[in-house]
Amino acid sequence: xxxxxxxxxxxxxxxxxxxxxxxxxxxxxxxxxxxxxxxxxxxxxxxxxxxxxxxxxxxxxxxxxxxxxxxxxxxxxxxxxxxxxxxxxxxxxxxxxxxxxxxxxxxxxxxxxxxxxxxxxxxxxxxxxxxxxxxxxxxxxxxxxxxxxxxxxxxxxxxxxxxxxxxxxxxxxxxxxxxxxxxxxxxxxxxxxxxxxxxxxxxxxxxxxxxxxxxxxxxxxxxxxxxxxxxxxxxxxxxxxxxxxxxxxxxxxxxxxxxxxxxxxxxxxxxxxxxxxxxxxxxxxxxxxxxxxxxxxxxxxxxxxxxxxxxxxxxxxxxxxxxxxxxxxxxxxxxxxxxxxxxxxxxxxxxxxxxxxxxxxxxxxxxxxxxxxxxxxxxxxxxxxxxxxxxxxxxxxxxxxxxxxxxxxxxxxxxxxx
Numbered sequence: 001x002x003x004x005x006x007x008x009x010x011x012x013x014x015x016x017x018x019x020x021x022x023x024x025x026x027x028x029x030x031x032x033x034x035x036x037x038x039x040x041x042x043x044x045x046x047x048x049x050x051x052x053x054x055x056x057x058x059x060x061x062x063x064x065x066x067x068x069x070x071x072x073x074x075x076x077x078x079x080x081x082x083x084x085x086x087x088x089x090x091x092x093x094x095x096x097x098x099x100x101x102x103x104x105x106x107x108x109x110x111x112x113x114x115x116x117x118x119x120x121x122x123x124x125x126x127x128x129x130x131x132x133x134x135x136x137x138x139x140x141x142x143x144x145x146x147x148x149x150x151x152x153x154x155x156x157x158x159x160x161x162x163x164x165x166x167x168x169x170x171x172x173x174x175x176x177x178x179x180x181x182x183x184x185x186x187x188x189x190x191x192x193x194x195x196x197x198x199x200x201x202x203x204x205x206x207x208x209x210x211x212x213x214x215x216x217x218x219x220x221x222x223x224x225x226x227x228x229x230x231x232x233x234x235x236x237x238x239x240x241x242x243x244x245x246x247x248x249x250x251x252x253x254x255x256x257x258x259x260x261x262x263x264x265x266x267x268x269x270x271x272x273x274x275x276x277x278x279x280x281x282x283x284x285x286x287x288x289x290x291x292x293x294x295x296x297x298x299x300x301x302x303x304x305x306x307x308x309x310x311x312x313x314x315x316x317x318x319x320x321x322x323x324x325x326x327x328x329x330x331x332x333x334x335x336x337x338x339x340x341x342x343x344x345x346x347x348x349x350x351x352x353x354x355x356x357x358x359x360x361x362x363x364x365x366x367x368x369x370x371x372x373x374x375x376x377x378x379x380x381x382x383x384x385x386x387x388x389x390x391x392x393x394x395x396x397x398x399x400x401x402x403x404x405x406x407x408x409x410x411x412x413x414x415x416x417x418x
Contacts, residue, residue, distance in 0.1 A: 012145065018137055019366075019381035020045065027375050034399060042396070042404040045375040047191065047343050049225070049259040049395045051317045055310050056259050063299045070291035076284035077276055078107030079291060082298040086267055089301045090252070093224060093311075094234035104271050106279050107294065109264040111221055113287040114251040115142035115185075118268065121278050122215045123149045123182035129217075130154055130170055130184045132162045134384030136191040143185075152181065153383055160195040160337065160346075162186065164204045171212065183215035183247075184208070189222055189232065192382045192391035193346040194339045196226075199233045203241060210244035217249050221266075224257035224311055226341030227319040236269070245271040254297060256343060257311070265289045265297060318343065321394040321401055328405040332412050336392075343395040349378075350388045352412055362387035365415065372411045374404050 005013075017025075023045045032040035069079070077083070083102040091100045108114045123129070125148025131139065133153045143149045154170045157163040167184065174181050186205055188197045197205075202218070209216045218235050226232040235242075235250060242248045253266030270276065301307060322339050329336055329347060336347040353361055362378040369376055379389045394401060 018141070019377050020137055023375045023377055026370060032373065032400065039373065041370060042374050042400055042407065044393045044396070044404055045377045047256065047393055048261050049256055049314065049343055050397060051321060051395050052259045052310070052314050055313060059300060059306060060296065063296050065299070066292060067295070070295045072291070074291050076280040076288065078105065078289070079294045082107065082294040085298045085301045090236060090269065094236035096236040097238060097240050100236070100269065103273065104269055106268045106276050106284070107289050108266050108268060108287045109289050110255065111219060111251055111253045111266045112138065112142045114266045114268050115139060116147055117279055117283055117287055118217055118249055119143035119147035119149045120283055121275055123147070126150070127180045127182045128152045128174060129182055130167055132156045134192055134379055134382035135187060137381050137383055139185060140383070149182070160190065160193040161201060162197055162205060164208050167205065167208055181214060183217060185217045185219070187219045189226070189340065189342050191342070192344060194337055194342055194344065196232050196340050199238055202235055206248060207243050209247065215247040215249065217251065219251050221253055222256050222342040223252065225315065225318060225343065227315040228340035231340045247272070263293060263297065265293060318395060321398065324401055324405060325392055325394045328409060332409060344391050344393045347390050347392055348388050349390050352415060353388065354416065357388045359387045368415060369411055372407055374407050374411070
């Protein structure tokens with residue numbers, strides 16, 4: 001690396017690319033198409049909802065109005081009309097126990113930016129945050145690359161649930177080592193396991209944090225894609241029970257539930273007005289969402305009948321696609337954690353390993369599946385310690401998914417008999 005670049009830039013150039021990024025890059029270079037590129041790679045590794053384009057695209061195309069304010073500078077934490085609509089939408093869909101105030105909302109260009117912004121505001125370079133493993137691997141990048149926060153990875157219990165006892169042990173160890181812990185990150189439902197944390201479990205974490213005067217960031221990016229009724233409860237539905245509202249921060253975005261990862265629009269909800277003021281003063285310049293995008297999404301949310309129909313149909317399709325994957329895994333004797341929603345499931349590939357499971361063979365299985373035209377990342381991409389687990393995305397077009405399951409079945413039979 002040429003010396004004219006900063007040490008920080010050189011460090012990032014020299015870092016090994018993440019497994020998730022590397023897999024996506026390979027898919028983008030050689031994407032499967034049923035007629036144009038049948039030998040291409042089918043992407044079962046990138047968490048995008050690709051099964052509702054026929055619903056979302058016509059709706060967005062119909063929203064053609066553009067007004068002058070959308071072309072001007074706007075409040076740095078989001079256009080007021082949009083924040084009003086977001087507050088109403090989240091109050092309704094989360095079954096919030098309090099009417100959400102638009103002043104408690106800031107808009108960012110994606111949840112990745114929300115993580116970075118919150119990391120900037122709650123910690124200093126070299127500080128730490130607690131997060132249970134496995135977890136979406138890019139979280140530590142969002143909070144670390146620019147902002148310098150470091151993860152302290154905490155095991156879950158035997159049911160893949162966040163465990164306060166283990167958080168306490170990690171906290172005590174960090175204190176003994178002189179590490180400054182600024183907060184806890186909680187992703188609910190968990191990515192990649194799909195585990196849904198109950199109200200009681202989340203409140204335990206919130207009380208743990210409140211006793212230590214540290215922050216909790218709760219990412220609920222998939223909360224409207226849950227297809228099992230009654231299993232998931234948004235933290236907003238019991239916000240009056242939060243022991244430390246000023247240090248409890250919720251985030252959600254349009255990427256997953258509304259099939260719009262390219263819209264780059266997300267929400268930070270916090271009752272800490274100083275946090276929103278800091279966001280506006282310092283870093284929102286780098287995390288704005290274009291006014292035209294904000295108002296198009298605002299008008300979409302205002303069509304409440306359409307939103308209800310869309311979300312219901314999306315959940316029906318997701319459940320159907322999850323069933324296709326589960327049926328294939330059942331036929332191969334591959335166990336998994338049954339998903340209650342979201343876009344993925346966490347599968348135990350133990351029957352596929354030919355030796356005692358290791359990260360080395362997991363990497364080999366991963367590479368051979370890529371060679372066989374399917375991208376399915378393993379636990380390394382999620383900072384997990386157990387090599388047997390792989391995450392399978394099922395929210396791709398049905399014909400692609402059926403072809404992917406055929407390829408996967410053929411791969412398992414070939415690999416295990418070799």
